[in-house]
Amino acid sequence: MKNRQLKKIIIFISGRGSNMKRIIEECQNGILKNIAYPVLVFSDNPDAQGLKIANESGIATQTINAKERNKNEFNKHLMELLTSIDFDYIILAGYMKILNPEIVKKYKNKIINIHPADTNIHQGLRAYNWAFENGLKKTKITVHYVDENIDTGKIIAQREVDLSGCKTIEEVEKRGLAVEHEFYSETLKKIFTNSI
Numbered sequence: 001m002k003n004r005q006l007k008k009i010i011i012f013i014s015g016r017g018s019n020m021k022r023i024i025e026e027c028q029n030g031i032l033k034n035i036a037y038p039v040l041v042f043s044d045n046p047d048a049q050g051l052k053i054a055n056e057s058g059i060a061t062q063t064i065n066a067k068e069r070n071k072n073e074f075n076k077h078l079m080e081l082l083t084s085i086d087f088d089y090i091i092l093a094g095y096m097k098i099l100n101p102e103i104v105k106k107y108k109n110k111i112i113n114i115h116p117a118d119t120n121i122h123q124g125l126r127a128y129n130w131a132f133e134n135g136l137k138k139t140k141i142t143v144h145y146v147d148e149n150i151d152t153g154k155i156i157a158q159r160e161v162d163l164s165g166c167k168t169i170e171e172v173e174k175r176g177l178a179v180e181h182e183f184y185s186e187t188l189k190k191i192f193t194n195s196i
Contacts, residue, residue, distance in 0.1 A: 140161065
């Protein structure tokens with residue numbers, strides 16, 4: 001496969017970057033090899049642990065500190081950054097800042113997110129806590145396109161997580177993340193190869 005056919009992705013993170021790490025690994029040596037590669041890892045948090053992982057993996061990083069800029073400034077700089085880069089998709093991997101509607105509209109169906117719940121039932125933060133506090137025996141991981149609202153974009157794929165026997169929130173998160181890490185790259189491969 002020639003380089004021009006590879007999907008160029010920007011991965012957005014805010015923290016530890018565990019999903020980002022797995023995607024990078026899959027791009028370099030796994031199911032996304034010769035299909036996609038990350039041109040940049042971006043964070044709104046200059047202290048995000050995932051930035052170090054990205055650098056160690058040889059991936060360029062950029063940050064715009066959301067705490068040091070007002071909303072308009074942040075959005076302006078982010079739009080300038082995105083328009084200066086040649087890429088095909090933005091992959092949200094634990095990115096906690098709501099994207100500006102202008103960016104969402106400009107890159108319609110090119111921004112993908114993973115959410116640790118069925119987005120038909122639960123949107124927003126603390127999805128694993130929600131599952132645990134409601135005593136759910138199972139939950140779903142959702143990969144979806146990003147729209148102007150929170151976790152309401154078109155669902156691309158979902159995968160069930162068995163939570164039976166989980167006695168702590170840590171157990172719920174561990175089971176969920178194990179599914180997330182595998183499922184996200186599998187779904188991205190289907191998107192990038194037009195098989196979904």
